[in-house]
Amino acid sequence: MDRTLSSPTVMGSADRRSLYPEIEPYSFGWLATGGPHELYYEECGNPDGAPMVVLHGGPGGAINPTMRRFFDASKWRIVLFDQRGCGKSRPNASLEDNTTWSLVEDIERLRKHLGITKWATFGGSWGSTLALAYAVTHPERVTGIILRGIFLLTQRELKWFYQDGASMLFPDAWERFKRPIPKTERADMISAYHRRLTHPDRKIQAEAAAAWSQWEGDTISIRGPEARPPKFNEVDFAIAFARIECHFFANRGFFDEDGWLLKQIPKIRHIPGWIVQGRFDVVTPLESAWTLKSAWPESKFEIVWDAGHASTEPGIIDALLRATDEAVKV
Amino acid sequence: MAVSDQKVDAVGIDHATGSVVLTILDAQDWEDEREHLLALQAKVNAYFSYIQGRELYEDYPQTDGRPVVINIIQRLDPPEAFERFLNAANDVAAPLDITITAQVFEGGSAP
Numbered sequence: 083m084d085r086t087l088s089s090p091t092v093m094g095s096a097d098r099r100s101l102y103p104e105i106e107p108y109s110f111g112w113l114a115t116g117g118p119h120e121l122y123y124e125e126c127g128n129p130d131g132a133p134m135v136v137l138h139g140g141p142g143g144a145i146n147p148t149m150r151r152f153f154d155a156s157k158w159r160i161v162l163f164d165q166r167g168c169g170k171s172r173p174n175a176s177l178e179d180n181t182t183w184s185l186v187e188d189i190e191r192l193r194k195h196l197g198i199t200k201w202a203t204f205g206g207s208w209g210s211t212l213a214l215a216y217a218v219t220h221p222e223r224v225t226g227i228i229l230r231g232i233f234l235l236t237q238r239e240l241k242w243f244y245q246d247g248a249s250m251l252f253p254d255a256w257e258r259f260k261r262p263i264p265k266t267e268r269a270d271m272i273s274a275y276h277r278r279l280t281h282p283d284r285k286i287q288a289e290a291a292a293a294w295s296q297w298e299g300d301t302i303s304i305r306g307p308e309a310r311p312p313k314f315n316e317v318d319f320a321i322a323f324a325r326i327e328c329h330f331f332a333n334r335g336f337f338d339e340d341g342w343l344l345k346q347i348p349k350i351r352h353i354p355g356w357i358v359q360g361r362f363d364v365v366t367p368l369e370s371a372w373t374l375k376s377a378w379p380e381s382k383f384e385i386v387w388d389a390g391h392a393s394t395e396p397g398i399i400d401a402l403l404r405a406t407d408e409a410v411k412v
Numbered sequence: 413m414a415v416s417d418q419k420v421d422a423v424g425i426d427h428a429t430g431s432v433v434l435t436i437l438d439a440q441d442w443e444d445e446r447e448h449l450l451a452l453q454a455k456v457n458a459y460f461s462y463i464q465g466r467e468l469y470e471d472y473p474q475t476d477g478r479p480v481v482i483n484i485i486q487r488l489d490p491p492e493a494f495e496r497f498l499n500a501a502n503d504v505a506a507p508l509d510i511t512i513t514a515q516v517f518e519g520g521s522a523p
Contacts, residue, residue, distance in 0.1 A: 108426070108428055109424055112424075112472065129428075195421075197517040
């Protein structure tokens with residue numbers, strides 16, 4: 083182990099906590115962006131509490147009621163929103179003016195609309211990418227950063243998941259993923275999927291979207307394809323998820339260069355940070371979290387020894403609850 | 413977002429009051445008071461049309477049957493003339509069962 087790093091915490095499985103009770107939003111609405119998109123947002127918890135913005139994954143995922151439950155609702159003012167083209171935001175599945183940087187400005191737009199001066203950010207998977215992109219762009223607006231399933235959107239990560247790597251652990255699911263793509267196009271799966279997911283024929287989009295979404299759904303949990311969340315089988319969710327995700331990946335996250343995000347970390351080292359990572363995360367392997375921790379030694383880092391990528395795995399829930407409880411005191 | 417845009421900046425539902433809140437995000441400066449107030453007047457009128465034409469309820473069915481509030485969020489402290497504008501606007505809005513409120517939020521640069 084690199085001696086410059088503090089050892090990651092590796093917790094046992096006894097006495098793990100479960101999610102906070104279900105809560106309903108005290109307000110919700112839609113915010114115009116000045117372009118074709120409008121964003122659906124919710125506010126939950128304590129209106130006078132510490133502000134927190136929750137960034138969902140994908141890109142192309144959506145918020146859901148479980149995401150409200152990682153926070154002590156008596157202490158946090160929890161803001162959740164569906165990113166462009168996602169969930170209840172409109173128009174659904176649209177790729178127009180939909181980039182990392184338009185999403186970063188949406189977060190600012192929402193902050194200003196809600197009259198919040200500074201807030202903490204909470205994001206898993208793509209949500210961690212977006213949380214970091216937002217923080218390095220507007221560090222003066224961020225009070226804390228809680229991340230899970232770190233994804234730096236590098237070519238190495240994309241190659242691992244969509245070309246050669248995860249396929250060795252999940253050959254059964256990989257078989258289903260490669261089925262819609264002819265052998266002659268399989269040397270570049272993201273490009274092959276991108277052509278189909280942006281095809282004008284919705285039937286072609288839907289077939290590709292189903293396979294794309296199910297691949298991620300099959301690999302998200304340490305319990306494997308048997309634990310695929312039902313939403314990954316829903317056609318509307320799958321089309322938005324696959325189209326937007328593939329659009330971002332085909333465009334390399336709209337970053338200036340590969341590994342750009344990691345190079346920006348010195349700008350946010352003064353912000354309190356928590357990193358939670360499943361040891362057996364196949365979607366966004368531990369290497370990225372490790373690299374992030376190396377660049378951000380002040381952050382707290384916890385490896386959950388018996389978890390994959392999903393935010394709902396018991397060890398991940400427990401670690402995230404401890405992180406949000408700690409963050410609200412900062 | 414400029415106050416002159418003839419569209420709705422945000423639509424929300426406040427469960428505490430049960431109201432639907434239509435927000436006007438006003439980031440314009442007050443160098444030319446008259447021009448600014450005219451732009452606000454046009455925007456408020458556009459919101460009235462949007463509500464009375466029932467487009468609001470077609471676009472956001474969850475809002476139907478709720479009291480309506482138009483909330484003007486401003487980046488800069490307004491001059492006294494704005495108070496008079498707000499009172500006059502509320503006189504027009506009251507028979508339509510609409511309330512107009514305003515608040516200043518300086519948390520950051522203009523959107």
